[in-house]
Amino acid sequence: DQQVKQNSPSLSVQEGRISILNCDYTNSMFDYFLWYKKYPAEGPTFLISISSIKDKNEDGRFTVFLNKSAKHLSLHIVPSQPGDSAVYFCAASGAGGYQKVTFGTGTKLQVIP
Amino acid sequence: DGGITQSPKYLFRKEGQNVTLSCEQNLNHDAMYWYRQDPGQGLRLIYYSQIVNDFQKGDIAEGYSVSREKKESFPLTVTSAQKNPTAFYLCASSIIAGSTDTQYFGPGTRLTVL
Numbered sequence: 001d002q003q004v005k006q007n008s009p010s011l012s013v014q015e016g017r018i019s020i021l022n023c024d025y026t027n028s029m030f031d032y033f034l035w036y037k038k039y040p041a042e043g044p045t046f047l048i049s050i051s052s053i054k055d056k057n058e059d060g061r062f063t064v065f066l067n068k069s070a071k072h073l074s075l076h077i078v079p080s081q082p083g084d085s086a087v088y089f090c091a092a093s094g095a096g097g098y099q100k101v102t103f104g105t106g107t108k109l110q111v112i113p
Numbered sequence: 114d115g116g117i118t119q120s121p122k123y124l125f126r127k128e129g130q131n132v133t134l135s136c137e138q139n140l141n142h143d144a145m146y147w148y149r150q151d152p153g154q155g156l157r158l159i160y161y162s163q164i165v166n167d168f169q170k171g172d173i174a175e176g177y178s179v180s181r182e183k184k185e186s187f188p189l190t191v192t193s194a195q196k197n198p199t200a201f202y203l204c205a206s207s208i209i210a211g212s213t214d215t216q217y218f219g220p221g222t223r224l225t226v227l
Binding site: 002004009032034036041042043044045046049051089093097098100101102103104105106 | 119154155156163172204210213215220223
């Protein structure tokens with residue numbers, strides 16, 4: 001049962017344009033959401049997060065939007081750069097104490113120069 | 114230079130052999146984690162440890178064992194009971210095992226069982 005879904009396995013975008021990566025979740029107890037970025041043969045690195053009390057969080061070129069009613073979040077990268085080419089994992093966890101992080105299957109972003 | 118190290122980067126073993134993957138961190142983090150990544154799948158949690166001398170099973174603990182004798186180290190043993198051990202293994206750590214605590218990942222070990 002995949003509780004965090006990234007339905008697009010890959011995405012290609014021209015350099016300078018916007019990249020939009022989508023993520024859907026099914027568990028209404030999820031309260032905290034994260035995006036990780038992963039280059040080949042490396043471990044994921046934390047990119048940006050959002051709490052369920054917010055609907056938007058911005059960090060430089062990266063913005064995460066959360067729509068709780070639709071159980072949907074998205075990561076916007078503007079402008080996209082070739083160095084952004086990587087696999088992006090959406091992740092979610094519940095609130096309070098230790099709650100394991102559930103990861104999506106990842107979306108491979110290619111930014112074309 | 115703080116971080117998480119995993120060794121070796123690539124590991125080959127014969128079927129039926131146990132193998133231990135190393136994970137060391139010098140971030141002074143209390144919590145450590147082991148994940149497995151397979152093609153087309155997300156990261157799946159094998160084991161986690163919130164503090165020294167304590168660890169808990171994750172979603173796919175069968176066929177694996179861990180120990181946490183030191184804060185810095187969280188080795189994972191892939192036993193012969195693991196039905197499909199060939200995968201990319203990632204170790205992570207966080208300051209505490211809180212739901213909002215950022216996990217920092219090592220570079221991973223790719224295990225191939227022949």
